[in-house]
Amino acid sequence: MRTQVGIVGAGPAGLLLGHLLHRAGIETVLIEARSRAYVEERIRAGLLEQGTVDVLTATGVGERLRREGLPHAGIELRFDGEGHRIDLAGLTGKRVTIYGQQEVVKDLIAARLAAGAPLLFEAEGLAVRGLDTDRPRLAFRQDGREQVLDCDILAGCDGFHGICRDAIPAGRLQVFERVYPFAWLGILAAAPPASHELIYARHERGFALATMRSNSLARHYLQCRPEEDLAAWPDDRIWAELHARMAGRDGASPVKEGPILQRGVTPMRSFVVEPMRHGRLFLAGDAAHIVPPSGAKGMNLAIADVVVLARAIEAWHRGQGLALLDAYSSTALRRIWKAQRFSWWMTSLLHRFDGGDPFEHRVQLAELDYVCRSAAGALTLAENYVGLPLEAG
Template identity: 80%
Template sequence: MRTQVGIVGAGPAGLLLAHLLHLAGIESVVLETRSRAYVEERIRAGLLEQGSVDVLTESGLGARLQREGLAHDGLELRFGGAGHRIDLKGLTGKQVTIYGQQEVVKDLIAARLAYGGPLRFEVADVAVHDLETDAPRITYTEGGEARVLECDLIAGCDGFHGICRPAIPPGVLTAYDRVYPFAWLGILAAAPPASHELIYARHERGFALATMRSPTLSRLYLQCAPEEDIAAWSDDRIWAELHARLARRDGADQVTEGPILQKGITAMRSYVVEPMRHGRLFLAGDAAHIVPPTGAKGMNLAIADIRVLARAIEGFCQGHGSDLLDGYSAKALARIWKAQRFSWWMTSMLHRFDGGDPFEHKVQVAELDYICASRAGAMTLAENYVGLPLD
């Protein structure tokens, strides 16, 4: 088989790239090792910046998003038992929207299949070759048969554990990595959300986050140790800890309990590789960078990468030269590092670090006090949270 762009990975990055290229009249083939059911059902990030909503809507993917997404005008910072609302829309004129990553993936897959774009699930033995030539290849196995996909360009959208980044020769990439000394224990519960907006809570026992997936599904998180055994966390223990960390000084309890449908532990790290290109291979999304989830930037960064990469590929395939492709990595990284800074800042401000250093605790509280009392401080948080400009 031959195509203009071979795309490895059917997550939000790979599928959105294929969709944007289709709109520009550019052929692509998407390869995914997992099943369609797996990629449509795995629970991941659920908050879209205003710019991400705009990209999806402008590309014809906004119907269900506009109908089912939960638009939020603000968020709450809770510390010392009191809540402080940050008016995102009042400060920036923008909103954020709760709409699960799996829902974005479902919309993208439905669109891809509707126009007949090649989308291969459950392929195996995927490998990329001849990256430094004008004719890169992807080899893979489908239904027990070895296949070759000849391309003009390859997009590595296969996530942090994918095959594309490791295929780049040693010494080409520089990796920047930070692993945090804590993790998140997350649950999905059949219970009404604690609030109609997100609550970010700093507590002496550790961080907690109350968010949602729908008016009847709550998504809640607790800071825990990275080596924590999920089996040691009974439902009763989880609810007791959520009640404690999200407690209000006035005694009001917003946490509504319900059956826990899913639970798991998520490691926390910051990771970036530079450059995001080697020859005719271009990395995007989690294949190139990871952010701690505190700033809600993971899926949004992938969408921002793809917006830049799709325009660069369009220019190249339409005969306008390689200048945009050559500038892809630097342009994407400029925004990625700003999002990394914001995610690191939010994480450092809200989590309890090992040892419970009293000085660090006082500094964190002072930082939160400043943000909530200063319009300039609140603006800094708000304009980063709703998303910096895409251009």
């Protein structure tokens, strides 16, 4: 097999890259180790920045997003028993939209299949070869047959645990990592959302977040220990803790209860590798970076990566040289590190750290009060939350 661009991973990064390149007339083959059902059903982040919505809409895969997405013009910061709204739209002219990552994946898969572009699921034994040549290759098995895909360019969009980053020789990448001393216990409940906009709550017992997947599906998170045993969290305890952390000074909680459909624990970490390239292999999305979910940047960063990468590949394909490809890593990393900074800031601002230091607690409250009372503070949060420019970063 032979193609211009081989793409590993059928998540938002790989699928959007394939979609953008197909629209530019560039041949791609997209290979995924999991089944189509698996990638379409795995629940991930569900908040899209304005720039992400604009890209999906402009490239013809935003019809269902426009119909079913839930635009949000603000968020609420809740602390000391009071809520404070940050007017995202009023401060920046932009909004965010609730639309599940799995829905973005479904839309992009449907578009790729409708276009007749190659999309191979359940590829076994994936291995990267020839990285030190100008013809990288992917070896894999499908339907019991050994296959080799020769590429001009290889895009590693296969996530944190994928094969592409690990195929780069040892010592070629610089790794930056921070592991946080807490995690999120997340639930999906058949209940109305606590509010029409997200609520971020800072409480002495720990952080809590109230969001949604739809007008009838609530998504809630509680700060917990990384080693938390879900068996120790029956439904009654989860609801009681959410009410306690979300309650106002009058003791009333906006959280509405319902049957819990899913639950899980998400570790909190920051991770970046530099550069996001080795030879003709280019990394994008979670293969190159992870952010804590506090800033809602994970999928949006992946989208931003492939917008930059697709334009660089298109320029190279049209005979405009290697300048944009050579600059891909540094261009993407400018935005990535700003998103890391914002995610770290939100995490540090809202979570209870080990020991419950009263000094740190007071500093967090002072910072929150400043953000909510200062036009400059609110604008800084709003500008980062709705998303920095996709390329300028």
